[in-house]
Amino acid sequence: MSFIGVLETIGKGFEKGLKWALEYAVPVEKLVALLFPSAAPVVAGVADATSLIQTAVLLVEQKYAASGVQNGTGAQKLNEVMLLTQDSVTSLLKQAGVTADSAYLQNIVSAVVAILNVQSAQAPATTTTAA
Numbered sequence: 579m580s581f582i583g584v585l586e587t588i589g590k591g592f593e594k595g596l597k598w599a600l601e602y603a604v605p606v607e608k609l610v611a612l613l614f615p616s617a618a619p620v621v622a623g624v625a626d627a628t629s630l631i632q633t634a635v636l637l638v639e640q641k642y643a644a645s646g647v648q649n650g651t652g653a654q655k656l657n658e659v660m661l662l663t664q665d666s667v668t669s670l671l672k673q674a675g676v677t678a679d680s681a682y683l684q685n686i687v688s689a690v691v692a693i694l695n696v697q698s699a700q701a702p703a704t705t706t707t708a709a
Contacts, residue, residue, distance in 0.1 A: 613689060614676065623674035627667045631690050634662040659687050 609632065614624045638658045642648050664683055671678045678686075 609690065609693065612693070613686060614674075620674040623670045624676065627670040627674075628686075628690070630663050630667055630670070631659065631687055632694070634659045635687065635690050635694065638662070656684060656687060660684065663687075 609628045613628060614621075635655075638655050639648070641658075642651055642655060660680070660683065664680065667683060667686075668678050
């Protein structure tokens with residue numbers, strides 16, 4: 579198989595995995611209500627921050643899944659998500675009146691990951707009909 583063929587195969591697998599991940603992604607509004615209940619008046623900035631974190635988590639998970647090293651890489655994944663989101667999320671939260679340091683943001687990322695894990699563990703309901 580050619581190099582381009584390998585890349586095309588990886589891309590197709592990534593696309594399929596991303597579709598699956600987005601089906602199980604928790605709606606941002608639910609995450610906001612769970613993670614930032616005191617920030618209701620300024621939900622827009624907080625929702626943007628939460629959406630940014632969730633998107634980064636999904637992309638990093640997909641990257642590791644595509645490379646076949648999903649397990650035992652939690653610390654590396656967390657570092658990548660923090661690198662991708664920390665400045666923007668800190669700024670968005672500051673505008674919303676939420677002071678966030680690195681430890682606080684790491685806890686939020688971990689909470690998003692935990693919620694996504696629970697969400698993906700639920701089997702989708704299937705309907706069967708008798709013929």
